[in-house]
Each structure stands twice: as structure tokens, then as C-alpha cells.
Amino acid sequence: MSRETGRDERTGVVLAGGHSTRFGEADKAVADLAGTPMIRRVVDRLESVVDGIVVNCREEQVPAIEDALAGGPDATFAIDPVPDRGPMAGIMTGLRATTGEYAVVVACDMPFVEPALVTSLFERAAGREAAVPRLDDRWLQTTQAVYRAAPMIHACERALERGERKITEPLLTLDYVVLDEDELREYAPLESFENINTRAEFEAASDRLE
């Protein structure tokens, strides 16, 4: 996609600031998933449908993530000023580093993210403050969603000020559209939302990719 700048620019924000505790000793973001670091898979999939990539993580993760992304699309790092405040704070930090009006946020542990679905999320978010998938009539997929950056940053700031870390909390004050499963299936397989937390999930994903 052309490298546009300005309000129409679409950014991909990849969240990687967690500690992968269910995964074990290693950082799952850079773990080798069937020959390619998991975060690299996410970035490579997003590249075709966004104008730029922002990676949110902790300072000490930067060298390993830079290695994982070497030779791939350029990425800007958005470092958590205060680490370990949860994924919602990571979304806030990542969105602050974007320049366009809208950004897609994707967790680094969603290696099957579907570009076509991302494009549909951008389209559905137009004129609104977010487009958020919902699975099983229940689970809002806030870490594979499109946000209008300015109101989402503001909503995250307010939530954190209230001492609220829940990832759905900022949505309470946003004008957002929900995409339910029937609609999502029109755009892409729901495996787009599969996220990898444990070694067993990682091995299963690896087997499918090989």
C-alpha cells in the first residue's frame, strides 16, 4: 500500500508488552513459530493493509523484537512509559505513536490475523470511534479491533485515572460498532482471532503452519 501521510493514513499497532507468563520463560512475541517469529507473522500480515506499523512493548524487549522484524516492514516502537499496566495501557501507548485518524490494534499472539478482516474493520469504523469484533455473542475482541486514535486514547487515560485496567472499560464511553460472528465470517475465517497463550497452543499452531 502507498505510504500516505495524514488523516487517511491507516496504522497497525501491534501489542507486545506482556510477560507471556502462560508461555513460560521466553517472550512469546519473538518465539519461532514454524520458522518465523510470531510477531513477524503479525506484522507481515498487516503490512499489506496498513500504511505503517507501531510496536508497543517494554524497553528491554526492543533488541529482540528488532531482530525478529529485521528485513521486514519498517516499524516504530512505542515504549510503555510505565510497564505492566495491562494491554489497555499498551493500546493507549501504541495509539499515541500513530499519526492517522484510525488504527488497527492487534496482539502479537494472533498470528492468523486476516488482512481482509482488518480492511473490513477499517471500513466499518468509518465515522465511528471503533469497530470491535464480538465472538459467541459475548467476547469483545479488543485486541483485534480498529479505533479512532484520539477518542480511544482519551478513554484509556480516563479509565486508568479511575484505576480501571479492564480492557473493555474504554469502550463504555466510545461510539463503537460491533461486528458479530455472522458478519465476521463474511470477511474471513474466525481463526483470525485465535491467540496463542501456552506452549501447547503454540505447538498446535506450529503444526498447522508447517
Ligand SMILES: Nc1nc2c(ncn2[C@@H]2O[C@H](COP(=O)(O)OP(=O)(O)OP(=O)(O)O)[C@@H](O)[C@H]2O)c(=O)[nH]1
Ligand atoms: N503494553 C502492555 N501490553 C500487554 C500487557 N499485558 C499484556 N499485553 C499484551 O496484550 C496482549 C494480550 O495479552 P496476553 O495474551 O495476556 O499476553 P501476556 O500478558 O504476555 O501473557 P500472559 O502473561 O500469559 O497473560 C499481548 O499482545 C500482550 O503482549 C501489559 O501489561 N502492557
Ligand SMILES: [Mg+2]
Ligand atoms: Mg496477560
